[in-house]
Amino acid sequence: xxxxxxxxxxxxxxxxxxxxxxxxxxxxxxxxxxxxxxxxxxxxxxxxxxxxxxxxxxxxxxxxxxxxxxxxxxxxxxxxxxxxxxxxxxxxxxxxxxxxxxxxxxxxxxxxxxxxxxxxxxxxxxxxxxxxxxxxxxxxxxxxxxxxxxxxxxxxxxxxxxxxxxxxxxxxxxxxxxxxxxxxxxxxxxxxxxxxxxxxxxxxxxxxxxxxxxxxxxxxxxxxxxxxxxxxxxxxxxxxxxxxxxxxxxxxxxxxxxxxxxxxxxxxxxxxxxxxxxxxxxxxxxxxxxxxxxxxxxxxxxxxxxxxxxxxxxxxxxxxxxxxxxxxxxxxxxxxxxxxxxxxxxxxxxxxxxxxxxxxxxxxxxxxxxxxxxxxxxxxxxxxxxxxxxxxxxxxxxxxxxxxxxxxxxxxxxxxxxxxxxxxxxxxxxxxxxxxxxxxxx
DNA sequence: TCTGGGGTCCTAGGACCC
DNA sequence: TCTGGGGTCCTAGGACCC
Numbered sequence: 001x002x003x004x005x006x007x008x009x010x011x012x013x014x015x016x017x018x019x020x021x022x023x024x025x026x027x028x029x030x031x032x033x034x035x036x037x038x039x040x041x042x043x044x045x046x047x048x049x050x051x052x053x054x055x056x057x058x059x060x061x062x063x064x065x066x067x068x069x070x071x072x073x074x075x076x077x078x079x080x081x082x083x084x085x086x087x088x089x090x091x092x093x094x095x096x097x098x099x100x101x102x103x104x105x106x107x108x109x110x111x112x113x114x115x116x117x118x119x120x121x122x123x124x125x126x127x128x129x130x131x132x133x134x135x136x137x138x139x140x141x142x143x144x145x146x147x148x149x150x151x152x153x154x155x156x157x158x159x160x161x162x163x164x165x166x167x168x169x170x171x172x173x174x175x176x177x178x179x180x181x182x183x184x185x186x187x188x189x190x191x192x193x194x195x196x197x198x199x200x201x202x203x204x205x206x207x208x209x210x211x212x213x214x215x216x217x218x219x220x221x222x223x224x225x226x227x228x229x230x231x232x233x234x235x236x237x238x239x240x241x242x243x244x245x246x247x248x249x250x251x252x253x254x255x256x257x258x259x260x261x262x263x264x265x266x267x268x269x270x271x272x273x274x275x276x277x278x279x280x281x282x283x284x285x286x287x288x289x290x291x292x293x294x295x296x297x298x299x300x301x302x303x304x305x306x307x308x309x310x311x312x313x314x315x316x317x318x319x320x321x322x323x324x325x326x327x328x329x330x331x332x333x334x335x336x337x338x339x340x341x342x343x344x345x346x347x348x349x350x351x352x353x354x355x356x357x358x359x360x361x362x363x364x365x366x367x368x369x370x371x372x373x374x375x376x377x378x379x380x381x382x383x384x385x386x387x388x389x390x391x392x393x394x395x396x397x398x399x400x401x402x403x404x405x406x407x408x409x410x411x412x413x414x415x416x417x418x419x420x421x422x423x424x425x426x427x428x429x430x431x432x433x434x435x436x437x438x439x440x441x442x
Numbered sequence: 443t444c445t446g447g448g449g450t451c452c453t454a455g456g457a458c459c460c
Numbered sequence: 461t462c463t464g465g466g467g468t469c470c471t472a473g474g475a476c477c478c
Contacts, residue, residue, distance in 0.1 A: 027472050030446090031445090031446035031447075032446050032447065033445095033446065034446095035443095035444085035445055035446050036446065038446070038447095048450095051443070052446085053445090054444070054445040054446085055444080055445080056443075056444035056445075057444085057445080059444090072446085074447095098477090098478080099449090099477080099478045100478075101478075102478075184476095184477080185477085186476090187475065187477080188475095188476095189474085189475065189476090190475080190476085216476095218451085218452065218453090218474090218475060218476080219477080220451095220452075221451070221452065221454060221476080255451080256449090256450085256451090258448090258449075258450095259446080259448090259449095260448055261447090261448090262446090262447065262448080263446090263447080264445090264446070264447090267443080308445075309444095309445065313472070356447090371460075372476095399455055422446095423444095
């Protein structure tokens with residue numbers, strides 16, 4: 001048995017914890033670069049604002065309805081998410097952090113400890129609400145896919161915020177009421193295909209032969225979906241790992257395969273120095289993340305994007321890959337490789353709208369594969385690793401980017417944001433992770 | 443002027459190996 | 461008329477998720 005705990009309108013809820021006056025009022029949170037709407041309060045949803053709607057199109061209506069708008073503040077949301085997971089960890093032997101606002105709990109055998117799972121779910125909700133201020137919904141079922149369905153039902157008004165689908169009769173009834181596109185694992189393309197065949201409900205999908213799903217819905221992915229809908233759990237379980245003090249070591253026990261940092265620019269960039277500055281900054285961010293996870297990379301991919309919405313036809317994203325002789329998490333080596341990739345990729349005169357750095361070919365630090373014929377490419381010398389540790393400590397103590405490589409600050413007059421910086425006109429303070437942003441009673 | 447970012451998994455096809 | 465079998469690795473593309 002699994003429970004899926006999902007935070008309601010998570011980013012909006014995080015903002016409301018520190019601005020209680022927004023309770024009951026329409027609120028939206030924008031994506032990076034203030035691009036589009038990615039979190040909406042129930043009131044904003046009722047006013048017709050859509051997920052992913054471009055901000056520049058919604059702006060007049062947002063003003064008209066007096067909607068409170070926030071730029072996204074991932075520092076705040078990440079910290080609130082960590083607090084929620086901390087609370088959840090006391091309710092189950094295993095917790096899998098599925099995303100910033102969702103976690104699965106391992107409820108196998110739980111009915112022996114808590115015969116009334118509905119009541120137990122309600123206790124989870126109440127405790128998270130009390131200790132973090134974040135409202136949640138809980139779905140409980142024998143597979144992740146059915147728990148997801150239960151959670152969706154729990155979000156509907158009129159329920160207590162907890163739904164239990166523990167018998168075939170219960171989940172079949174729920175599937176009969178669920179539209180096929182609302183099933184977890186059925187995206188836009190599959191939904192269209194199914195609707196063309198007049199398969200409109202979860203129950204109708206589950207009634208198809210297992211082999212049909214295998215044939216037409218992504219091979220084994222479709223087959224797993226079929227089994228999950230019939231109550232047979234077959235998706236992976238990747239619980240978080242904790243140290244003795246109860247602090248999370250890794251939010252998700254699954255091996256990570258890549259680390260990415262990409263951003264849209266506030267305005268298009270074509271100057272080599274500005275592009276180099278951006279790419280170096282993204283490489284440094286990705287490298288820092290790598291070190292946090294105790295990983296090294298030996299593949300650096302640079303990404304440059306032109307206008308995605310230009311009617312030119314061809315692809316808008318271009319990549320160049322640089323292979324390192326040995327895996328590393330050293331910022332200067334990774335930056336060097338990234339700049340090499342950038343030089344190969346950049347077309348003089350072209351205006352780029354976004355850039356990024358993707359690190360892959362990941363290995364755990366200490367298990368680094370040595371190049372057989374390249375003794376010179378031995379692992380980063382200990383002083384370098386120490387230097388990186390110091391860099392991370394300084395940046396964590398004195399604020400992000402307190403210490404950077406010069407190339408990442410190329411044309412930046414001190415104190416002013418770089419030319420390529422994205423917009424974030426409505427950002428709330430870092431209430432929980434920075435002294436400057438500390439919440440104050442006003 | 444203006445449309446996010448970070449992931450995962452699977453398949454197919456080609457290169458290459460013995 | 462007719463050209464093996466078994467395997468790995470890599471990349472590109474498609475689909476999905478939040």
